[in-house]
Amino acid sequence: MWIAYDTSRFVDDNFSLLEKELAAEHDLYIWRKPGHIHYILKQLPEPPDFILLLNDIGQRLYPRVKGLSTTNIPTGLFVNDVHRLSKIRDNYIRKNNIPYIFSAVRDTFRSVYPAHKHKLVWFPHFIDSDRFDDYQQEKNIELLMMGAVDDHYPLRQKIRATYNHDHRFVYHSHPGYHTLSTKEEKDYLIDRKYAMELNKAKLFFTCPSIYHYPVKKYFEALACRTLLLAPTFPELEDLGFIPGYHFVAVDETNFKEKADYYLREQSEREIISTQGYEFVHQFHSKHQRMKQLVTSMENIIQQHM
Secondary structure, three states: OEEEOOOOOEOOOHHHHHHHHHHHHOOOOEEOOOEEHHHHHHOOOOOOOOEEEEOOOOOOOOOOEEOHHHOOOOEEEEEOOOOOOHHHHHHHHHHHOOOEEEEOOOHHHHHHOHHHHHHEEEOOOOEOOOOOOOOOOOOOEEEEEEOOOOOOOHHHHHHHHHOOOOOOEEEEOOOOOOEOOHHHHHHOOOHHHHHHHHHHEEEEEOOOOOOOOOOHHHHHHHHOOOEEEEOOOHHHHHOOOOEOOOEEEOOOOOHHHHHHHHHHOHHHHHHHHHHHHHHHHHHOEHHHHHHHHHHHHHHHHHHHO
């Protein structure tokens, strides 16, 4: 069973895509509203084998389902942004005795929620291969950066300041996380338009924030066959990202030097970007993540039998 707000028109619609991927291959009951779990279960033709709950997309926990501690059906809660809504989420997990947490990040989850670290099922970000791909466009953007540049992203701030008056550098701000109007869908650089912009770049900068999240841009840039310049860290490498092979590791002291080098060295740039492209599409697609999710749920169900 999938309990979640409809995110199909949200700026980040990855979970809507995952929902559709699950529904295409499995019997999936979908519920959108808050309520008591026993009331919700009575609306179904038969009890589900597993309850998946997604309620942290947006500025509040919604839909908030009560009574989860009173059901013997195994339940998993998705967590995307570990730091946002942390106290409210911690109380919600405790009150409902939620036994499994599918978190997009591993290390920071353990540090922010030490009481729940034994419940962690690592569920990293993923890409939609139908959207993020090599469109074989002309690489007419030398240096590209997109996304937030607030104090959570000091390296992005420094990169933007360094290249602020450089005609080779293109920066696009983040549209914000919210449900899009029809006009915004047309105007904003999102979905396929965002992927195509990534695909035009020779080099793309990002960073993992002060929290060292393996943010989606690590996956998205590689998926568009664009050379990524970004910091490395243990959690990223545990996902299989190899510095110097799939992307180029940089920090605040050397990003400009490395950017200059890889702008000159087209052959090396293309070799690394191709290796990154093949890696992400093989191991971090929505279909791969769906299969991993199903395997995790099947293992949990087996333990409960």
